[in-house]
Amino acid sequence: MSSTFAPRFLRGGSHADRPAWMERPSPAGQTLKLIVIVAMIVAVGYPFLLAIGTSLSTKAELAANGGYVLFPEHPTLEAYRVVLAGGVVTRAALVSVGVTVIGTALSLLCTVCLAYGLSRPKTFGGKPLLLVVVGTFLFTPGVIPSYLVVQELGLIDSYGAMVLPIMLNAFNVIVVRAFFQGIPDELHEAARLDGAGELTIMCRIVLPLSKAVIAVVGMFYAVTYWNSFFNAMLYINDSNKLPLQVILRSYVIQGDTFNAKALGVSVLPATTALSMAVLILAVLPIVAVYPFLQKYFVKGVLTGAVKA
Numbered sequence: 001m002s003s004t005f006a007p008r009f010l011r012g013g014s015h016a017d018r019p020a021w022m023e024r025p026s027p028a029g030q031t032l033k034l035i036v037i038v039a040m041i042v043a044v045g046y047p048f049l050l051a052i053g054t055s056l057s058t059k060a061e062l063a064a065n066g067g068y069v070l071f072p073e074h075p076t077l078e079a080y081r082v083v084l085a086g087g088v089v090t091r092a093a094l095v096s097v098g099v100t101v102i103g104t105a106l107s108l109l110c111t112v113c114l115a116y117g118l119s120r121p122k123t124f125g126g127k128p129l130l131l132v133v134v135g136t137f138l139f140t141p142g143v144i145p146s147y148l149v150v151q152e153l154g155l156i157d158s159y160g161a162m163v164l165p166i167m168l169n170a171f172n173v174i175v176v177r178a179f180f181q182g183i184p185d186e187l188h189e190a191a192r193l194d195g196a197g198e199l200t201i202m203c204r205i206v207l208p209l210s211k212a213v214i215a216v217v218g219m220f221y222a223v224t225y226w227n228s229f230f231n232a233m234l235y236i237n238d239s240n241k242l243p244l245q246v247i248l249r250s251y252v253i254q255g256d257t258f259n260a261k262a263l264g265v266s267v268l269p270a271t272t273a274l275s276m277a278v279l280i281l282a283v284l285p286i287v288a289v290y291p292f293l294q295k296y297f298v299k300g301v302l303t304g305a306v307k308a
Contacts, residue, residue: 048283055079055276062270079269079277088239089247089278095159096244097285100225103163107221108214110168115176116202130177136170143234150235161235162243166224172217179213180206215293223286248282251275 025033054068056075062068083089117123118130141149146165155161183206191201207214229245236242251274268274 051276051279055273055280057270057273059270059273062272067272079273080281082269083274083277083281089244089281091240092242092244092247093281095241096226099159099162099228099243100222103167103225104218104221106163107167107169107172107225108218111172111176111217111221112202112207112214114168115173116180116198116206118173119177119180120198133170133173147234156235157237157241158235159241162228162231163225165231166228169220169224172220176210176213176217179210183209219290219293222289226286244278244282248278251278 050068050070053070053072054062056077056079057065057069057072058074058076058078061072061074114133118126118133120126150156150161150165153164155164187205188201191205196204227245229243229249232241232243232246236246
């Protein structure tokens with residue numbers, strides 16, 4: 001951009017020439033922002049720290065402090081040792097990990113293939129199929145029709161019932177499609193001149209350029225599978241196949257008591273400490289993975305949303 005036609009505030013214009021959105025915030029405004037940010041951090045961080053502190057506390061500390069401890073004087077990992085001793089919680093955690101890993105992989109595969117086909121202008125039946133995908137935003141099946149479909153497919157009491165009903169998300173398909181449409185057509189044409197087919201173009205050209213949106217969509221799917229408990233409650237009857245979120249719900253929300261035999265131990269720590277330990281284990285995987293994908297998060301979502 002030449003200096004002749006550039007706006008005055010980009011050519012070093014005076015402070016009065018700058019638009020309002022480029023003005024430096026006043027000290028009062030900066031102080032207010034700081035107060036709001038600190039308040040949000042406290043509102044989010046305090047319950048999380050309280051859960052961690054309670055899970056590390058002994059029975060005596062919990063009894064002396066009304067059941068919850070923020071900073072335990074004598075922290076112990078006994079609650080985590082009991083939870084991970086090989087009982088029902090460990091088995092449920094393994095189920096959740098398996099469903100999340102396999103479900104996320106299948107969802108990404110289906111989403112990428114469908115989005116790539118819908119992003120190409122000459123795809124046979126592309127527009128009607130796109131209308132069907134968009135139509136799922138407006139018309140969603142109820143619980144009873146969904147249950148009848150799963151039952152007719154023979155998926156009741158199987159791990160497939162926790163994956164197949166939510167394997168494809170229309171919003172994620174639209175976002176990935178919009179991202180694919182932003183890739184220059186010249187790259188596709190050059191690859192075709194070299195004899196590459198559509199599968200080769202997608203795998204060797206499109207996907208390497210789409211790491212940001214794929215990472216974001218993969219995060220969406222992983223969080224959905226990890227936190228999903230309604231499908232398990234609806235379709236799973238065998239307690240050995242229940243995921244971690246259902247166990248967490250029964251112990252923390254419904255107030256079910258822990259059973260030493262079910263947890264694979266002889267002596268149980270405080271019930272509150274066990275509940276908080278299960279809660280932390282249920283939250284920890286997503287919290288641990290998110291920082292590695294955060295750099296792709298804004299870029300992937302905003303690029304797909306703007307181009308849509």
